[in-house]
Amino acid sequence: MTTPAIEEVRAEEGVFEPVARSQWQLFRRRFFRHRGAIISMVVLILLAILCFGAGFIAPYANNQQDLLLGPVSPNAHHWLGTDELGRDQLTRLLYAGQLSLKIGFAVAIISTIVGTMIGAVAGYFGRAADQLLMRLTDLFLLVPAIAILALALEKFGHTDTVIILFLSLLFWMYVARIVRGDVLQLKEKEFIEAARASGASWLRIVVRHIIPNIIGPIMVNVTLGVATAIITESTLSFLGFGVQPPQTSWGNMLSDAEGYVGTSKSYLLYAPGIMILITVLCVNFIGDGLRDAFDPQSEKH
Amino acid sequence: MSDTPLADLTPITAPDVAPLPAGEPLLSVRDLSVSFQTDDGLVKAVDSATFDIMPNQTMGIVGESGSGKTVTSMAILGLLPKSARITGDIVFRGQSLRDLSEKELETVRGKRIAMIFQDALAALNPVHRIGRQIGEAIKVHDDSASKDELRRRAIELLDIVGIPNPTDRVDQYPHEYSGGMRQRAMIAMSIANDPELLIADEPTTALDVTIQAQVLEVIERIQDRTRSAIMLITHDLGVVAGVADRVTVMYAGRQVEVGDVDQIFYEPRHAYTAGLLASLPRLDRRADKHERLHRISGQPPSLIKLPPGCAFGPRCPFADGVCHTERPELVVVGPDHRSACFHADRVADGWRDQ
Numbered sequence: 001m002t003t004p005a006i007e008e009v010r011a012e013e014g015v016f017e018p019v020a021r022s023q024w025q026l027f028r029r030r031f032f033r034h035r036g037a038i039i040s041m042v043v044l045i046l047l048a049i050l051c052f053g054a055g056f057i058a059p060y061a062n063n064q065q066d067l068l069l070g071p072v073s074p075n076a077h078h079w080l081g082t083d084e085l086g087r088d089q090l091t092r093l094l095y096a097g098q099l100s101l102k103i104g105f106a107v108a109i110i111s112t113i114v115g116t117m118i119g120a121v122a123g124y125f126g127r128a129a130d131q132l133l134m135r136l137t138d139l140f141l142l143v144p145a146i147a148i149l150a151l152a153l154e155k156f157g158h159t160d161t162v163i164i165l166f167l168s169l170l171f172w173m174y175v176a177r178i179v180r181g182d183v184l185q186l187k188e189k190e191f192i193e194a195a196r197a198s199g200a201s202w203l204r205i206v207v208r209h210i211i212p213n214i215i216g217p218i219m220v221n222v223t224l225g226v227a228t229a230i231i232t233e234s235t236l237s238f239l240g241f242g243v244q245p246p247q248t249s250w251g252n253m254l255s256d257a258e259g260y261v262g263t264s265k266s267y268l269l270y271a272p273g274i275m276i277l278i279t280v281l282c283v284n285f286i287g288d289g290l291r292d293a294f295d296p297q298s299e300k301h
Numbered sequence: 302m303s304d305t306p307l308a309d310l311t312p313i314t315a316p317d318v319a320p321l322p323a324g325e326p327l328l329s330v331r332d333l334s335v336s337f338q339t340d341d342g343l344v345k346a347v348d349s350a351t352f353d354i355m356p357n358q359t360m361g362i363v364g365e366s367g368s369g370k371t372v373t374s375m376a377i378l379g380l381l382p383k384s385a386r387i388t389g390d391i392v393f394r395g396q397s398l399r400d401l402s403e404k405e406l407e408t409v410r411g412k413r414i415a416m417i418f419q420d421a422l423a424a425l426n427p428v429h430r431i432g433r434q435i436g437e438a439i440k441v442h443d444d445s446a447s448k449d450e451l452r453r454r455a456i457e458l459l460d461i462v463g464i465p466n467p468t469d470r471v472d473q474y475p476h477e478y479s480g481g482m483r484q485r486a487m488i489a490m491s492i493a494n495d496p497e498l499l500i501a502d503e504p505t506t507a508l509d510v511t512i513q514a515q516v517l518e519v520i521e522r523i524q525d526r527t528r529s530a531i532m533l534i535t536h537d538l539g540v541v542a543g544v545a546d547r548v549t550v551m552y553a554g555r556q557v558e559v560g561d562v563d564q565i566f567y568e569p570r571h572a573y574t575a576g577l578l579a580s581l582p583r584l585d586r587r588a589d590k591h592e593r594l595h596r597i598s599g600q601p602p603s604l605i606k607l608p609p610g611c612a613f614g615p616r617c618p619f620a621d622g623v624c625h626t627e628r629p630e631l632v633v634v635g636p637d638h639r640s641a642c643f644h645a646d647r648v649a650d651g652w653r654d655q
Contacts (some may be wrong), residue, residue: 052483190423197378197418197489198438201404208437212428 015156030293037289040282047279051097063246071265080271082134083256093271095246103164103249108225110168111115120206122176123183137173145170145232150241155233158244163236167229175221178247180268182214216294223287227280234276250276316472321394326353326403327530328377328414328498332389335372335381342605346372348554349389351631354498354547359524359531361545363577365601369554370534374500377532378414379406392500412442415496421483425475431486432456432471438493457491459551461526462519464537468502481512485519491524500532517544538581542566547637550574553602553612556631560638570640572617572648573597595604611643619644619651 032038050057059079068084073266074081074234080089122133149166156162186192187210195205211218234251236242250272257268320359321327324409335347347369354360358554362370375381377391379398390399410416418424426434434460438452452471459467462485475483478533484504491499501520505513521544524531533545541562548565550573551556559570579595599616603609608615614624619642629641642648 190418190420191426193380194416194424194487195426196380197410197416199407199409199441200437201407204441210424213426294420 019182034289036285041142044282051094052092058094060088060091062095096250099249104226104230106164107167107229108222111171112175112222115172116179119176119179123180129277140173220287220291223283226283327356328354329392334388336386345554346602350556352549354530357528361541362534364551368551380454412494414498415491417491417501418502421487435490438490462489484516495527498530502534519633558640563637569635570645571642572619573613
């Protein structure tokens with residue numbers, strides 16, 4: 001952000017020289033120009049701090065009930081009201097956020113790593129490997145995700161680890177396809193041939209030369225994965241297949257509040273719903289900013 | 302930049318390599334043929350190439366586009382696509398490279414035989430700093446070097462190839478280098494492991510003439526230091542005349558003439574070589590201003606359907622009956638000088654009369 005100032009100073013001195021900028025500097029400059037992405041990043045980080053600092057921040061203890069109180073509307077003691085067990089909604093919301101965010105980011109990262117490896121191998125080797133892996137990808141795309149997830153969770157338990165693993169298992173295909181396409185294009189480049197001529201093995205070429213060149217689309221995909229994972233987890237929890245009480249996620253809270261639709265207690269729906277909305281929006285904006293930042297053509301003069 | 306003196310070069314010898322017995326070629330290509338199956342038919346990209354490269358020798362491979370120069374070099378490194386059909390043998394230090402597995406070939410590539418590519422910008426990875434790429438070339442074969450050590454060696458190599466301010470330049474990206482500097486950086490990468498054979502595929506073609514001269518000078522000085530042999534692929538006869546010890550001339554995938562550089566330039570024994578030489582502008586001959594440069598009439602043939610007999614026959618001023626029916630083989634026409642021409646003597650006579 002200080003670079004334009006330096007340029008101006010040099011121009012005044014009459015010794016204008018273009019400042020050499022590294023890929024990373026250019027990246028940062030383009031990303032920080034994207035206001036939506038910056039605001040989203042701040043909001044998301046704030047959200048994460050609030051949720052994971054819930055132990056210190058939350059006004060009440062996790063799952064502390066007040067059965068005599070029952071559901072009350074938002075007031076000075078309970079900013080977001082309480083549910084039918086008298087649990088403070090704000091406290092629950094923060095603790096639920098821990099799980100939702102954890103699942104969102106873990107699934108996005110795991111599925112991206114798996115998808116990148118599969119896509120890179122398929123694209124780099126082509127032929128039989130490509131056919132096999134891409135048909136496998138198609139197969140996974142055909143799987144009715146929610147139904148399979150519901151069954152798997154019934155069988156293996158409703159813990160967050162199981163949810164993360166199975167969600168990852170059903171989300172790697174999109175990354176794999178994107179990575180495969182990019183690798184197909186990239187492997188014809190002369191610098192890949194030069195790397196082969198220097199004696200690099202295929203693994204080295206993929207890890208050191210190809211992946212750094214497609215880190216842009218991969219990172220964008222991580223952000224999209226976060227949003228999709230949070231929404232899918234919410235769907236599962238809403239349907240009752242997700243995390244089970246006393247653990248809570250935002251989807252789970254929505255599910256609990258289901259019976260209050262259209263009643264005076266519908267505020268119980270809004271809080272978790274808005275949290276999901278905010279998180280997904282933020283993540284998408286960040287993805288947008290990343291896409292622009294990684295694409296050198298987006299530089300506007 | 303052009304005034305930057307090249308670093309002082311002291312000859313080194315790779316310690317782990319036994320010297321070759323005298324008279325033993327470093328690389329020996331025997332009857333190498335490469336063909337590709339396409340929808341239109343079989344393309345014979347290289348047809349029975351046979352030549353030797355001695356240690357510390359510079360072999361120039363000359364020919365126009367599509368004459369099989371690059372395919373030959375790719376075949377040596379085992380970098381041709383799987384669809385290529387290869388016959389013949391490539392022997393490096395007595396070991397057939399064609400017998401080696403992919404894993405074994407990886408230990409040869411970049412270490413014993415390195416390559417310099419034509420388009421340095423395309424051949425350098427755009428997302429890595431130059432220093433890291435040079436370090437990577439070393440690390441591929443020697444994982445023990447530390448980060449600092451790799452950086453120090455990268456700076457040293459950049460200094461050797463005449464990059465000014467190597468300590469600053471080492472941290473820059475390829476797009477921050479000029480064309481000539483990129484080519485130097487490529488050369489620095491290729492000599493990082495002190496290879497015994499350096500294959501330079503049109504190393505100067507993408508550069509302007511002054512930079513060409515500098516890059517060639519770097520290559521020659523590198524050779525003095527590493528004692529490596531060079532296989533210099535080019536279509537520029539001027540480059541060959543300046544740098545090469547021996548020359549192989551290729552036409553339509555076939556080797557038409559091979560000999561010492563002086564033999565090729567002063568006593569060409571193949572009509573194609575003679576035609577190429579005649580097409581060079583000459584400063585030593587007064588020409589009236591309307592005189593045009595000599596040209597070889599016609600077009601190179603399709604590699605799918607070569608004419609019967611000599612591939613150059615249809616364009617050759619010397620051609621007669623036998624040239625259109627029988628294929629000329631490479632035959633000895635002088636000491637260490639072979640030509641695939643039925644009329645080698647007439648070509649020689651014609652050249653002398655000029």
